Amino acid sequence: MLQRYRAAAFAGFALAAVCAATFTASAVAQNKSDATLDRVKSAVQTKLGDDAPVKSVARTPIPGLFEVSVGGEIMYADEKAQYVILGGNLIDTKTRRNLTEARQSELNRIDFAKLPLDRSFKYVKGNGSRKIAVFSDPNCPYCKRFEATLKSSKIDNVTVYTFLYPVLGPDSDAKSKAIWCAPDRLKVWHDWMIGEKTPPTPAASCDDKPVKDNFALGHQLNITGTPTIVLSDGRRLPGAVPAEELEKALATLK
Template identity: 25%
Template sequence: MKLSFSLVKQLAVPVVAAALIACQPASKATLADGQETEFNTAYLEQMGFVVESYQAAPMGGLIEVITNQGLVYTNADGSQLISGRIYDITAAEPVNLSDLSLNAMRQRDVAAWADSTIEYAAPDVKHVVYVFTDPSCGYCRQLHERLEDYLALGISVRYLAWPRTGLTGSAAKLLEQAWCADDQRQALTAIKQDQALPAANCEAPIADHYALGHKFGVRGTPAFVLPSGQLVPGLLPPQQLLAELER
């Protein structure tokens, strides 16, 4: 995960603010070697992170923290931040241990938001994938045009909203209209074909999906979340997606 420019600017924490943070109560965290440490989430919170969970990192002396902006690592007391990946290099091929944690997080989160997706269910379901979509995205339209091919292979598609131009752009408004429609599947197809829909009149989960995508590391659409939790950016044709799912 790369830190945004606005986040990097906040690294220059004033001395007074740092002193106040240090005085706040800390929670106990257990490191990989079994030792307990005083872990203070306030440093991360000052930088704009929302801390969701933390545990010992695979690398000694570090804490692995799941936040609203994804995965980061800190030192034992939470006062220093590392943005990067940890690899196990003991085997013939390196294993990305950070990705394993991220995949588990994505699995939990998409399951929590499953009821808010627009689902196109395969007649004979073998796999379920989540896809972040934007109606103005050409590759998203191509995927949707071939939707029956995915369904025929036993791949159900659950769409999540991810307007590439942000929550104030036209794509966000179109997605809101689709999610507020009585027939969401028909409405989503319609907006991807430039057909007009009635104005939205509901509390659509567009902002929640958009935040979820940022947390997952989505940078464009379409973006697939596989049952393993793996994030795959870009358009995967039906047979290529099936091969990926059956690896």
Template identity: 30%
Template sequence: MYKANLIAAALLIINGSGLADAGSGAGVAENLIAEQLQKMDTAIQITSIEPSAMPGLYEVMLASGGLLYADPGGQFFVQGQLYRADGDKGMVNLTEKRLNARRLALFSAVDAADMIVFKPDGEVKARVTVFTDVDCPYCRKLHQEVPKLNALGIEVDYLAFPRGGERSAAFAKMQSLWCAAPEQRQTGMTKLKNGEAIASLSCESPVLEQFELGKKVGVTGTPALLFPDGQLVPGYVPAARLAAMLGLAPQ
């Protein structure tokens, strides 16, 4: 089951904390876990392996944006959510907290000038980042609600995620969009989302970089909404519900 979700490339990559020296207890476990995963499929990319909050369980962060848990011997693997009982907060989802933190760390490298931003006229009460494909029907439906979101004080920041990759028609359109002058990008986004054409342009744009970022944070389809706390919400969300999810009462 896990292979369909976790395979991302052809090399095993260990970075971040990396594999520690095999002479230490932690290093031995990390090596064993990595070796077992590579035996099962060399295409699995590993970002880091480190002890989890649960004693005796290791956390395996994957380049695809997923997370596995393993025993120190690399014999048992679990794909799922790890919770901790907290007397005040109830059940705390440790898996989601780790993934949220990783998404925010990756997203922090994005230059604000590379996003296409739709701001409210007044106070910005909340922000949502949207990985979008201009040819995606539900992306177009969400874009129709951007005026409502802006009216509620929600800023919408767009990043490119052409689902078909760099050889797709959507990629070419979004390349032209991001190559346009900054003051033309809002209008261009709306035109493309309405099925209209814009001038064909070519430049060194951030479209492919944003597409790769989307894959790293776990985007598998569009639209995908990244919340300020790092939570990733897949799919179209109506304006009123989105406002509530961001802690705003619809007006």
């Protein structure tokens, strides 16, 4: 159902994109107890159907326009859900801040402390003081590019927890099992991702359940692409971000 709405274009977005405003703490507090939001949620859910569960609804700086979180995406709707805006960004023209992007980042935060790090393998550079987790597919070319970025001299003092997340088909499953079952997972991972050295065939008795569990976890966290980088404060960085962008993000960690 959501795909059908995504295909439509809405002229009202142009208006939304040029309205200058910011979210405030009082508005967020009001969202928690505002019965109007329940009505909006119900109206949108009725329009979308049960295959696209509405996670949350919040007010925007624009009177009568509501933010709706659906399946990791943000859309906008009027109170009766007669009109929706999907696939667009709400921009503060004064600060040039992308309010949609900021809210989506906040809604998609991951509790780093709850990640099952025992289902990952660790790579430490320097003192390892800055921590990130990466959901990665062994056949993903962007994941290979990101591994090269991590190896570069521009990134230091970082601990990387890699979660094998085979989303690109049966060969990704096989390679993930081979890497997970290797005596030295990190070495075999780097040999393959950077050196193109095929992982050794795993023992038939090897249990790759942790990899399967990671696949389920990724879906639960709405991780739709690889690599997905998770900073220790819960923020996500999608894709093979350049070294400069990664370092900038790492520098903001407390």
